[in-house]
Amino acid sequence: MNKEILLSVDNLKVHFHGAENSVAKAVDGVSFEVGREETVCLVGESGCGKTVSALSILGLINQPPGEIAGGRILFAGEDLLQLEEEDLQHIRGNRIAMVFQEPLTSLNPVFKIGDQIGEAIRIHKKIDEDALHRRCVQLLTDVGIPSAEERLNAYPHELSGGQRQRVMIAMALACDPELVIADEPTTALDVTVQAQILKLFGALQQKHRMSVLYITHDLGVVSAVADRVYVMYAGIIAEQGKTGHIFGNAKHPYTQGLLASLPTRAKRGRRLYSIPGTVPDPAHKPPGCPFHPRCPHAVQSCREQYPQMCDYGGGHQARCPVLFARDRK
Amino acid sequence: MTRWVIIKPMNPNPEENIILEVRDLKKHFPVRSGFFLRISGWIKAVNGVDFKIRQGQTLGLVGESGCGKSTVARMIMRLLRPDDGLIFFRQDDISRLSEKELKPYRKQMQIVFQDPYGSLNPRMTVGQSIEEGLRIVGTPRGQRRKDRLAELLEMVGMSPESAGRYPHEFSGGQRQRIGIARALSVNPALIICDEPISALDVSIQAQVINLLKDLQDRLGLSYLFISHDLNVVGYLCNQVAVMNKGYIMEYAPAEELYAHPQHPYTQTLLAAIPDVDRDQKTDLQLKEGGGVPGPPPEGCVFQEFCPKGDAACRQADLPLRSVAPDHLVRCWKIENDESVRMTPND
16 A cells, blocks of 8 residues: 555544443454545444444544543544544544435435535635535536536435435535545445445545545445455454455455355355354453454464454455464464 | 226146235325325335245345335235235135135234334233234143243244343344244244345344245245345345336346346346455446436336336336246337247236
8 A cells, every 4th residue: 555644543442431330342442544545444243333433533422421542543644533623623524524324314304405515615615605506516416416406405305315315425525525434325225326326436536536434334335345444343453455355365254254144146055154143242342352252263362362463465464363373384 | 096806716827836926916005185185196106016936935026115015015914905916825815805814814924024123012022922923823821832932932043041031132133033933933834024134234144044044944934035135135035026116027036037137127236236256347327317206107117217218118008028938027128029928827
């Protein structure tokens, strides 16, 4: 990876304090990087900490009950965790924008979409009403909404699910951000609409030279969009690498299990592999490697020692010393 | 709206061992507006659906949200009354039966819903939920019922002790297992699975899919598997019916459908699935739909989005036609040969 690093999250820890002094370590020492103009995917199942990691970047974790217990988030050299709220506001929605999963609940039902797209521009840029209007029309046209001029006066309920997500993308692009964080942006959509949105995203990313941090549980989507992938499990990064590393040569038992358990036509007639057990409760994580109770390769040391990241070269790393040692033999 | 003519129940192919057959199923919902809520139009949720399920096999019903697939499920379960069309369970047409007449059939057909959180009563223990079914089939109270309850829980891979606990104590995958155990409690022959794994995490989905397959092998169950996920359907199903806006667009054995998709809609769907096994991406050929969703034009419901759509597609009464043995397609653009069949039954 020779590209300049735009975002670097270093050993981030986010804890949530629950009843009876319980602490859920939702994010437990996570590090990842996003280069300029790069698409990076954080992939994992529900509760693995991927959304919490993303929300921490924008300072959107409620404290309390949440607590950023450690780490640094460097964006273009500045540590976002050290910034005052006022300074963070200049970055949020301006240099870093976010697209959420559920477009209907993330749009305000009582405002016209034109006003909602214009809001961020009005806050961050000095711009007169005429130019603002032109900019909004341009944005809606860019995201592929027909007759944009009229659509500015529509309310969210008048649009289809795919169009709402397009509006969300237009809002995110409003201030020409350097980084867009997209949290499951296509999960609520039909497959054909998903394919259109993914295509649109790719085209806009090239045009605006943005970086994208893409959060999803869908490995199919990851394989379609990502340059690099971080696989998360129970608050840690289990494996990271280029998309080809993850899908062609996975080195962590969790990644291997996930890929083997995907039902595809090629596996017809054969029994699907299924990872036994369930994701651990973040407040009661097993000691050692959090995956060991479900892992087919677990040995005694997995139950006792926190696993180290093992380097396979070329940016491909997996947090499983057992398979690493077996591989090196 | 057309009213029905009573047709003598009959099964055209008794040797094929068909457990469920639907013919020309229709359901239109009224749209009401204005002060007096007068009927101002109709939403044609289901408009032309025909398929058969063979004993011990799985039919996949695929389509995007709003295509009417869940409405079909509800009509088969007779949770909704069909406006038109026939539903044969084995030899018997159940589409017009009264609630009382339906009772014996209800035991033989069960449904598992998508949302494992919403479909279990939070105030009842898991045991109580499942026991309701046992009471209906007349399993006597006491030890016999307890044994059967334990057996059902073990069948879905849960410990008999779970019976005393409440739904909130279980994870999504476990709740879906409980839903399956409850469906099994009345010894059904057919289970309708309405998006049973969509709400589950990837690692849990495989567990539930394996469970459904095991139960099919063990109990000889037939499934109607409703899903929007073509990967799962391609893995699990014997036959696949692709639905769009109330119509079956294409209907074929699974291998045939995935190897030779004929309908442009099926081709679009297949091209749109992100596939981890596929190296290069297929470019999606789909016209962008313009403006507000409105009433579809006359003729094919897919014509506005279809890469092959033209004036010919506006002809009304588009039939489901045969393009190969057991392979039916509803499309004007596909050349029909001499052996055209209007329905799967002729």
